[in-house]
Amino acid sequence: MDEGFIDVKGVEKVFEVRKKAGFLKRERRQVRAVDSISFRVARGEMVGYIGPNGAGKSTTIKMLTGILTPSGGRLRVAGIDPSRERTRLAHRIGVVFGQRTTLWWDLPLIDSYKLMHRMYRIPDGRYRENLDRLVELLDLSELLDVPVRQLSLGQRMRGDIAAALLHDPEVLYLDEPTIGLDVISKAKVREFLRELNAERGTTVLLTTHDLQDIEQLCSRVMVIDHGRMMYDGPLAGLHEAGESERTLVVDLERELPPIEAPAPARVVRVEGPRQWLAFPASESAAPLVARIAAEYPLVDLSVREPDIEAVIAKMYVEQTEKTANAGNAGNAGKAVS
């Protein structure tokens, strides 16, 4: 594996925005959407890129595709400077924006693929082979003659993913690929991405608000907030850093006193026969489930994932406190409030 297939060093993006400040006056303001971030992604890696709304994720992806030019820093994808050689790079990357489609709205799905065949100048044999494979893997055969506007969200998403892969890109950027999809469609998309990565070694950068996308697909996650990189490492480490908790929802046969769970798991809510137990997100639920199943009359149970925003908010508070404490420690004599 070569290091730094995607190579980002001290990259910044500052937007100039004009705001109305009175009848005729306009004030100029700068928005630092991406603030000196650095990371490397090796060829074949699948990395999650997450953060709250307005954190700078889309801006980063737009710089990686060459749509936006960085205000500072250095950026390379497959050795190419995206904003200088956008067209050359376009042949090596694929992009899927969950909230927008790259398909022609009024045309049958197959016509969009035919147009891409020509736009990307994909050799005929390769196009046929890729199309057949993608149609099979993404279950598209029944949909090829349907106009895109008549497709459901999940069908359209699968159609968009195929469109992004027809020209065999080495890198795939996915922006919220499972947003609004039902459980079955989400599972289909995730399974396809896993196979794509395993079979073709496609490098994937995935932006999502769904922690299960990351958990099921990525061994590494990067967290951005206010344009800054807050965390880069395994998902379990993120849970530890944010001390986040998952919730086990237990339905008992009847109303009972709070379940006696081994610490740090604990009951946080009881409503009739239903009880909610919080436990560290970095730990497996299996031992807790086994113990409850052995000792209590169980009807059903489910595990709820922590919310990304909550994990990041907690991490943010902790980092701020750590910085404040470090400052206070060096300031002997001052009271720590």
Ligand SMILES: Nc1ncnc2c1ncn2[C@@H]1O[C@H](COP(=O)(O)OP(=O)(O)OP(=O)(O)O)[C@@H](O)[C@H]1O
């Ligand atoms: N073209 C633009 N002009 C001015 N400001 C912009 C522009 N594009 C983005 N921004 C600002 O930059 C910041 C980062 O936006 P960005 O779209 O990258 O966030 P995001 O992490 O993708 O958010 P979301 O999850 O909501 O899509 C926000 O404050 C946004 O308002």
